[in-house]
Amino acid sequence: MIKTLKVDAIKRGTVIDHIPGGMGLEVLAILKPRPGEVVALGMNLSSHVLAKKDIVKIEGRELTQREVSKIALMAPNANVNIVRDYDVIKKYTVSLPKVFSGVFKCPNPQCITNAEVIKTVFTVFDGSPIRLQCTYCERDYLSNELYS
């Protein structure tokens, strides 16, 4: 007998599909679900596109394109579906922003953003690999150094 993991369709909210396997928790950490929002997380599901994928569903919240861009580092190929009355009314693809503002903590313990209450700003250098530079301490980071 084939067993499948079933997650209910949502009535209104956001479904993020094709997150690389294991990155779902990182995505949730960035999106910070609010109290009252029902969240379903599927991890390491089979996928045709990726070896393993994660899915995040947030009931009751429609993510904006700007919020979606925050997850571009850990899930560059994710699909974002906005659902109303069980129908997908809008689809976003994730795209890399030029700047991440207030999303990641600077890993440099000597950075002023870790000493005072300051919103971090990282400039994105879109190359291979993607690099990000803290506007304050000017250190360069690879993307996984920021979210791990």
Place this chain on the structure above:
Amino acid sequence: MNHLISMRDLNEKQIMAYMHLAEKIENGKVSINLQGKLMAALFYEPSTRTRMSFETAMKRLSGEVISMVGTAGTSVQKGETLADTAKIMARYTDVIVIRHPNEGAARWVSEVVDVPVINAGDGSNQHPTQSLLDLYSIMKTQGTLRDLNITLVGDLKYGRTVHSLVQAMSPFNPTFTFVSPPSLAMPDDILRELSDKNISFANTEDLNSSASSADIMYVTRIQRERFPDPEEYDKVKNLFIVNNSVLENAKDNLKVLHPLPRVNEIAVEVDSTPYAYYFEQAENGVIIRQAILAKHLGVAE
């Protein structure tokens, strides 16, 4: 608002504007009067040369200075944030010169005050006034900043002056040679930046041969405090000593620079050769800081 925070913010034209103004000040071709202007020196960390050369620069131009040196006995110790301290100082004075142990501190201050902010060193990140004085020393001794062979010797990993200098020279088509023990090599992110800009560089441990092709040899101190294990420090401290035999085949125009203080990395015998330029370099610090203050206070272009 016109701040001086990082060499990364300056293009070739802006760098040359500092050089030309410093030259005019030094040659007496421009007279600058900062009477009635007050500079705040916010030094959260000890510094001798940088602070005193800023104070000298300001006073030589008839300006005035108030200083906070160290945080003992100040509102900082009562828990006041950097932002609050800086906002108050901005209400008292016309320009803020800041040194702070946290990287990015000067950029942060520049975002919360409405007077010009000059970075006098933020942790191991930037020290742009030192870089500009290094560039001024290079220009004075070589007649140009373009197409020079620059050899950097010593602690290339932690030394913020070498990081800033490498960035500062980038617009001028330099060729760099990095001489250091492997444990103190130039960090990868800086090498990556140089590759991105198509700047040629080489890493070597052969001090003698790099000395013979250099126009500028920039030597830095290997800092004992960077080594938790004294044995490790002993292993590297005497590896690269610039002495007269190293300079035997040097080009006539070679100048040896050092941000000072030195320990033993340049032998005292070098002081009396025509290659030694480190004391003049320190003197240039006052001139370049006069140019910086005049420019950022809006008194000169």
